[in-house]
Amino acid sequence: MLSIHKNRRIITIFGLLLVALIFAPSAQSYPYGVSGVQDAGCTCHGQSLSPDVVPELEGLPIELEPGGTYLLNISFTGGPSGENPEALALGGFHLWTSAGTLANVDEMVKINPDGSATHNGIDATDTGQGNDQTEWQVEWTAPMDGGAKFILHTNSVNGDGTSGGDYYNRLNLEIGPQPVEQARGLVVLASAIFLMASITFGTTTWVFYRRDPGAFAWERFWPFLSDYLTSTDHKKVGTLYMVNGLFFLGVGGIFALIFRLQLASPGNDFLTQDEYNQFFTMHGTTMIFLAAMPMIAGFANWIVPLQIGAPDLALPRMNALAFWLNPAAALLIFTGIFSGQGADTGWTGYAPYVVSNTAHSGATLWVAGQILLVASSTVAGINFMTTFCTMRAPGMGWMQMPLFSWSMLIATLMLFISIPAFGIGLIQVLLDRTIGTVFYEVAAGGDPLLWSHLFWYFGHPEVYVVVLPAFGVISEVLSTSARRTIFGYKSMVFALAGIGILGFIVYGHHMFTSGMSPVLRFVTMLTTMLVAVPTGIKVFNWLQTMHGGSLVYRTHTLWALGFLVTFTLGGISGMYFPAVAMDLHLHETYFVVAHFHYVFVGGIIFGLYSGIYYWFPKATGRMMNEKVGVIHFITGFISYNLVFWPMHRLGIQGMPRRQHTYFITTDEYFALPAEAADWNMLITIAAFMFFASNLILVYNMVSSGLRGQKAPSDPWGGWSMEWMVSSPPPTPSHNPSDLPVQQFAEIHDEGEPGLFGRMIEWMMIPEESHGGEEE
Amino acid sequence: MEAGGDVFHMLFDEWNFWSAIVMIIVSVWLFHHSLKYRAKDGKSMGESCDEFIPGVFPKENDNLKMELTWTIVPFILIVYLTYIAWGPLDEMWSADPDAHEIGVTANQWFWDFDCMADDPEDAETIGQQNVAYNDDGEVICEISTIDVEGETKPLLRVKAEQSLAFIMTSNDVTHAPFFLDWGIKEDTQPGMETRLYYTPSVDEVGSSLLMCTEYCGKQHSTMTAVVEVFA
Incomplete structure (x- = not known):
C-alpha cells in the first residue's frame, strides 16, 4: 500500500513539474561571454546568429600575392532589411582580419583602433551614411608572408530606430597558408599534471593490487563507501x-x-x-x-x-x-x-x-x-x-x-x-x-x-x-x-x-x-x-x-x-x-x-x-x-x-x-x-x-x-x-544514557543564570514538557 | 619618483614606527616565554601546572590588572592613531572652489579625459576639450596620446601647483583610476559622479602610469594611461 502511495506521489510531482515546464516563461541567459571582437563581433543586433542573414565577402584572390592590395566587397542578403519603406537604416557590418591591414576607400566605412573595419553613421537619423547601405567596400593589404583569417559580421536592420527585430550573422573565411597553431603553455602544463597524476595513481593501485588482489573486491569496498555516503554521524x-x-x-x-x-x-x-x-x-x-x-x-x-x-x-x-x-x-x-x-x-x-x-x-x-x-x-x-x-x-x-x-x-x-x-x-x-x-x-x-x-x-x-x-x-x-x-x-x-x-x-x-x-x-x-x-x-x-x-x-x-x-x-x-x-x-x-x-x-x-x-x-x-x-x-x-x-x-x-x-x-x-x-x-x-x-x-x-x-x-x-572518550571515539560519541558531568578543579558555586542564560532559557521549551511520559 | 603622496608617506612612517614597537613587544614576549617556560627536555609531557584532568574545568588563571592594561593601552594607541589619520581627511574631501575640473570617463577598457574649459565660451568646440588654459593664458591641462608597451594610450598633462578636481564617472562597469605618484584612487561608478581633489607639487613633475584598480573585465590589466605633471 505504502509503495503505491509513494509512486503516486512521485508521478504527481513529475506531472506537476512537466506542466510547470510547459507553462513557465522560457528564460535565456546571456549567450555571449565576450572573449574578443572576432567572437562576438560588432554591436550585433539580436541575441544569437540568424541563418536568414547571408553575409558575403568578395574580391579575395585564389593565390595571395605578398603585400598585394585588394578591394573587398562586403554585402549581405536576407533578414528584415529593406522590408520597411521608411527605414532609418538598412544594415551594418564589422570585419576583422588576423593579418594585413584594412583601409577605407570612402566615408561609408571607418577603421577601428584595433584595425578592424565597420560602417560609419551610428545615428538613426543620418541618411546616406554607412548604416543606410547593404554593400560596402574596403581595401585590404595582404601581409608579406603567410595567409589571413577574416571574420565578418553583418546586421540586417529593419530601420525602426532600435536594434529590436534586427538579425545578424557571421562569416568565417581563410586565405593563403594558415600558421600552425602554437602549443599553449597552460594546456601543456595541465596535460603534464594530468598525465603524472594518472601514472602515479595507476602504478600505486597496481602495487597494492599485486600485493593483495582479493582486497580489490567490490564487496569489500562498497560497505565502506555506502557508509560514508549515507552516514549522519557527526564524525x-x-x-x-x-x-x-x-x-x-x-x-x-x-x-x-x-x-x-x-x-x-x-x-x-x-x-x-x-x-x-x-x-x-x-x-x-x-x-x-x-x-x-x-x-x-x-x-x-x-x-x-x-x-x-x-x-x-x-x-x-x-x-x-x-x-x-x-x-x-x-x-x-x-x-x-x-x-x-x-x-x-x-x-x-x-x-x-x-x-x-x-x-x-x-x-x-x-x-x-x-x-x-x-x-x-x-x-x-x-x-x-x-x-x-x-x-x-x-x-x-x-x-x-x-x-x-x-x-x-x-x-x-x-x-x-x-x-x-x-x-x-x-x-x-x-x-x-x-x-x-x-x-x-x-x-x-x-x-x-x-x-x-x-x-x-x-x-x-x-x-x-x-x-x-x-x-x-x-x-x-x-x-x-x-x-x-x-x-x-x-x-x-x-x-x-x-x-x-x-x-x-x-x-x-x-x-x-x-x-x-x-x-x-x-x-x-x-x-x-x-x-x-x-x-x-x-x-x-x-x-x-x-x-x-x-x-x-x-x-x-x-x-x-x-x-x-x-x-x-x-x-x-x-x-x-x-x-x-x-x-x-x-x-x-x-x-x-x-x-x-x-x-x-x-x-x-x-x-x-x-x-x-x-x-x-x-x-x-x-x-x-x-x-x-x-x-x-x-x-x-x-x-x-x-x-x-x-x-x-x-x-x-x-x-x-x-x-x-x-x-x-x-x-x-x-x-x-x-x-x-x-x-x-x-x-x-x-x-x-x-x-x-x-x-x-x-x-x-x-x-x-x-x-x-x-x-x-x-x-x-x-x-x-x-x-574522556577513547581514540577514535565510539558512536554515539558520548553515551546518551550516561552523559559526562562537568567537574570543577576549584570550588564552584552555581549561581543564578545571568541575563544571557535567562534569555536562552526563556526561548527554550521546558525540559519537562517534551516526551509524553508524565501522566 | 616614489609611489604614494606626501600624506601617505607621513602616515606610513608613523604607522611603521608603532607597528615595530608592537611587534618587538610581541616577539620578545613570545621568545622569552616559549624558551623560559618550556618543559625540562621540551618533549616529555611535563608536569601539569594546573592539573588538567579530562572533564574537569581547570583552575582559573587570570589577573584583572594585566588584562585591563592590555585593553586600555592599545585603546589609547588606537585613539592616537585615529586622531592623526583624521587630519588629512579634511584636505582630501573638501572641495576647492578654484580647482580646475577635469573629466574622467571610464569605459571597458579605456580612459577618456576631458580638460573642460572653465568658461564655456572659451571652448573651441562643443564637447570634449583637449586643452584648457588659465587666466594668464598658460596651458594647465592638455590631452594627447602616448605609446605604452606597443599600445596607444591617452596622455593627460597637467600643470604643477594647479589645484585639480577630477569629476569621474563610468559608461559601463566600476573602474578606478590609480594616480600612482600621488597615491590616490577613487572608483568610477556608472550613473554616479565621484570626485578626487589633488594639487600636484613641483616635486612631482614627471610622468607616471595610471592603472585601473577596480576589476572591470577582460582587458582590466592593460587599461592604462599616462599622467604627466609639467612645471
Missing part, C-alpha cells in the same frame, strides 16, 4: 568535510601556482588575460568557500559534540544535508572553467560587472553554486546553535565551555546573521543574469553600490567566521601544550564576543574608495580601528598563558607559535587600511593581498594545521609522525613568509592586484621599479615550495593514519571532554 560527516576542504585547498593552490607562473616576469603571456581572470576568481572562491569554510565545518563537526559532552549534533540529518550541498555547489562553481567560460568576476563579483554582457557565462553557474553554499551554511548554522543551546553536558554553563566551542558559537552566530545579505545579493544577480530582472542594471535605476554593500556586509563578518575557529584552536593548543589554564578565560570570551559585534559595523573599510558617503567612511574608519583592541587582548592572553607553564614542543605547538607571529603581523598590517588617507594608496594593491594572506594563511590555515596535528590522534586513533611534522612546519613557515612578505613591498610600490601583468618604469613614464620583477620571481618560486611543503602534511596524514602508533585517549593531557 563521519566531519571527515567528509575535512577531505572536501583539504582537496579544494590543493585545487585552489594549483590555481595560485598557475597564475603565479604568469606573474613571474613582467609582460609574460603564459596565460591569456581571459584565463588569468578566471584563475584568480576561482582561486579566491575555492579558497574561501570550498576550502576554508568546509575545513572549519569539519573541525566543528568533529570536535564540538565531543567537547561539550553531546552524543551527536542536535540535527544529524540536516548536518549531512549541509555537507552534501557542498560537492554539488563545487560542481556548479567549476562548470564554467571546463567550457572556457569560467566566472571572471573576482571572488567579490562586483556588480554591475557581474551582470554585464562582458562577464563570462560561467558566472551564472558560479552564482548558483554559491547560493547552494549559502543554504548549506544556513542549515549548518541552525544545527550548531541548537546543539550549543540544548546539548551541553550537565553542569557545563556558558562560561565553562571550552574556548574552541565558544569560538564556533560566535562564528556560527555571525555567519547566521550575515549570510542572508549575501544570499539575497546572489539571488538578485542570478535573476538579473537569467530572466532579465534589473536589480543591478544602472540604466534602469539600479544603485551601482548596492552589491558592494550587500557583499561586504557579509564579506567582512565572513573573515571573522573563518578566523575565530582558528583562534579557538590556538587557545586549546597553547593551553594544553603549556600545561597551563588559558590566561583570562573570561576576557577571551568577551574578546570573541567583542569581535563578533564589531565585525558587523566595520565593513565599510572595503569601500573607502568606492564613492560611498563620507560619513559612512568616517564611521567605519573608527570602528575598524577599534577591532584591534579585542584582537590585541587575545594575542596578549595567549602570550601570557605560557607564563609559569611547562611548554611541551610538539608539532601543533610549533604551528601555534608560528600562528602567533604571522597572525600578529597580519593584524598589524590590517591597521594600515582604516587610515583612509593611506588606504587611498594601498587599496587594491598587493599590500592588501599580503595582508589578507597573512590573516588567511598565517592565521586560519596555520591555526587549522595546528588543529589537525592536535586532534588527529583523537580522530583516527593513531599518532602523527612528529619528525615529518616538524619538517612540514619548518619548510611551510619559511616558504610561506617568502611568498607573502615581499608582497607588502610590491603593494607600497603600487603594484595593483587582479592584473594579468605589470609595468616596469621606462624612460617615458614611472611605474614599478625594476626590482619588482625580481620580487615577483622570488614569490613564484617560493609559492611552489609552499605548495610542495603542504604535500608533506598529506603524506603524513596518510602514512600515520595507516600505520602510526596507537594513540591513548588523552595523548596531550588536555582537560576538555573530547579527551
Whole structure:
C-alpha cells in the first residue's frame, strides 16, 4: 500500500513539474561571454546568429600575392532589411582580419583602433551614411608572408530606430597558408599534471593490487563507501568535510601556482588575460568557500559534540544535508572553467560587472553554486546553535565551555546573521543574469553600490567566521601544550564576543574608495580601528598563558607559535587600511593581498594545521609522525613568509592586484621599479615550495593514519571532554544514557543564570514538557 | 619618483614606527616565554601546572590588572592613531572652489579625459576639450596620446601647483583610476559622479602610469594611461 502511495506521489510531482515546464516563461541567459571582437563581433543586433542573414565577402584572390592590395566587397542578403519603406537604416557590418591591414576607400566605412573595419553613421537619423547601405567596400593589404583569417559580421536592420527585430550573422573565411597553431603553455602544463597524476595513481593501485588482489573486491569496498555516503554521524560527516576542504585547498593552490607562473616576469603571456581572470576568481572562491569554510565545518563537526559532552549534533540529518550541498555547489562553481567560460568576476563579483554582457557565462553557474553554499551554511548554522543551546553536558554553563566551542558559537552566530545579505545579493544577480530582472542594471535605476554593500556586509563578518575557529584552536593548543589554564578565560570570551559585534559595523573599510558617503567612511574608519583592541587582548592572553607553564614542543605547538607571529603581523598590517588617507594608496594593491594572506594563511590555515596535528590522534586513533611534522612546519613557515612578505613591498610600490601583468618604469613614464620583477620571481618560486611543503602534511596524514602508533585517549593531557572518550571515539560519541558531568578543579558555586542564560532559557521549551511520559 | 603622496608617506612612517614597537613587544614576549617556560627536555609531557584532568574545568588563571592594561593601552594607541589619520581627511574631501575640473570617463577598457574649459565660451568646440588654459593664458591641462608597451594610450598633462578636481564617472562597469605618484584612487561608478581633489607639487613633475584598480573585465590589466605633471 505504502509503495503505491509513494509512486503516486512521485508521478504527481513529475506531472506537476512537466506542466510547470510547459507553462513557465522560457528564460535565456546571456549567450555571449565576450572573449574578443572576432567572437562576438560588432554591436550585433539580436541575441544569437540568424541563418536568414547571408553575409558575403568578395574580391579575395585564389593565390595571395605578398603585400598585394585588394578591394573587398562586403554585402549581405536576407533578414528584415529593406522590408520597411521608411527605414532609418538598412544594415551594418564589422570585419576583422588576423593579418594585413584594412583601409577605407570612402566615408561609408571607418577603421577601428584595433584595425578592424565597420560602417560609419551610428545615428538613426543620418541618411546616406554607412548604416543606410547593404554593400560596402574596403581595401585590404595582404601581409608579406603567410595567409589571413577574416571574420565578418553583418546586421540586417529593419530601420525602426532600435536594434529590436534586427538579425545578424557571421562569416568565417581563410586565405593563403594558415600558421600552425602554437602549443599553449597552460594546456601543456595541465596535460603534464594530468598525465603524472594518472601514472602515479595507476602504478600505486597496481602495487597494492599485486600485493593483495582479493582486497580489490567490490564487496569489500562498497560497505565502506555506502557508509560514508549515507552516514549522519557527526564524525563521519566531519571527515567528509575535512577531505572536501583539504582537496579544494590543493585545487585552489594549483590555481595560485598557475597564475603565479604568469606573474613571474613582467609582460609574460603564459596565460591569456581571459584565463588569468578566471584563475584568480576561482582561486579566491575555492579558497574561501570550498576550502576554508568546509575545513572549519569539519573541525566543528568533529570536535564540538565531543567537547561539550553531546552524543551527536542536535540535527544529524540536516548536518549531512549541509555537507552534501557542498560537492554539488563545487560542481556548479567549476562548470564554467571546463567550457572556457569560467566566472571572471573576482571572488567579490562586483556588480554591475557581474551582470554585464562582458562577464563570462560561467558566472551564472558560479552564482548558483554559491547560493547552494549559502543554504548549506544556513542549515549548518541552525544545527550548531541548537546543539550549543540544548546539548551541553550537565553542569557545563556558558562560561565553562571550552574556548574552541565558544569560538564556533560566535562564528556560527555571525555567519547566521550575515549570510542572508549575501544570499539575497546572489539571488538578485542570478535573476538579473537569467530572466532579465534589473536589480543591478544602472540604466534602469539600479544603485551601482548596492552589491558592494550587500557583499561586504557579509564579506567582512565572513573573515571573522573563518578566523575565530582558528583562534579557538590556538587557545586549546597553547593551553594544553603549556600545561597551563588559558590566561583570562573570561576576557577571551568577551574578546570573541567583542569581535563578533564589531565585525558587523566595520565593513565599510572595503569601500573607502568606492564613492560611498563620507560619513559612512568616517564611521567605519573608527570602528575598524577599534577591532584591534579585542584582537590585541587575545594575542596578549595567549602570550601570557605560557607564563609559569611547562611548554611541551610538539608539532601543533610549533604551528601555534608560528600562528602567533604571522597572525600578529597580519593584524598589524590590517591597521594600515582604516587610515583612509593611506588606504587611498594601498587599496587594491598587493599590500592588501599580503595582508589578507597573512590573516588567511598565517592565521586560519596555520591555526587549522595546528588543529589537525592536535586532534588527529583523537580522530583516527593513531599518532602523527612528529619528525615529518616538524619538517612540514619548518619548510611551510619559511616558504610561506617568502611568498607573502615581499608582497607588502610590491603593494607600497603600487603594484595593483587582479592584473594579468605589470609595468616596469621606462624612460617615458614611472611605474614599478625594476626590482619588482625580481620580487615577483622570488614569490613564484617560493609559492611552489609552499605548495610542495603542504604535500608533506598529506603524506603524513596518510602514512600515520595507516600505520602510526596507537594513540591513548588523552595523548596531550588536555582537560576538555573530547579527551574522556577513547581514540577514535565510539558512536554515539558520548553515551546518551550516561552523559559526562562537568567537574570543577576549584570550588564552584552555581549561581543564578545571568541575563544571557535567562534569555536562552526563556526561548527554550521546558525540559519537562517534551516526551509524553508524565501522566 | 616614489609611489604614494606626501600624506601617505607621513602616515606610513608613523604607522611603521608603532607597528615595530608592537611587534618587538610581541616577539620578545613570545621568545622569552616559549624558551623560559618550556618543559625540562621540551618533549616529555611535563608536569601539569594546573592539573588538567579530562572533564574537569581547570583552575582559573587570570589577573584583572594585566588584562585591563592590555585593553586600555592599545585603546589609547588606537585613539592616537585615529586622531592623526583624521587630519588629512579634511584636505582630501573638501572641495576647492578654484580647482580646475577635469573629466574622467571610464569605459571597458579605456580612459577618456576631458580638460573642460572653465568658461564655456572659451571652448573651441562643443564637447570634449583637449586643452584648457588659465587666466594668464598658460596651458594647465592638455590631452594627447602616448605609446605604452606597443599600445596607444591617452596622455593627460597637467600643470604643477594647479589645484585639480577630477569629476569621474563610468559608461559601463566600476573602474578606478590609480594616480600612482600621488597615491590616490577613487572608483568610477556608472550613473554616479565621484570626485578626487589633488594639487600636484613641483616635486612631482614627471610622468607616471595610471592603472585601473577596480576589476572591470577582460582587458582590466592593460587599461592604462599616462599622467604627466609639467612645471
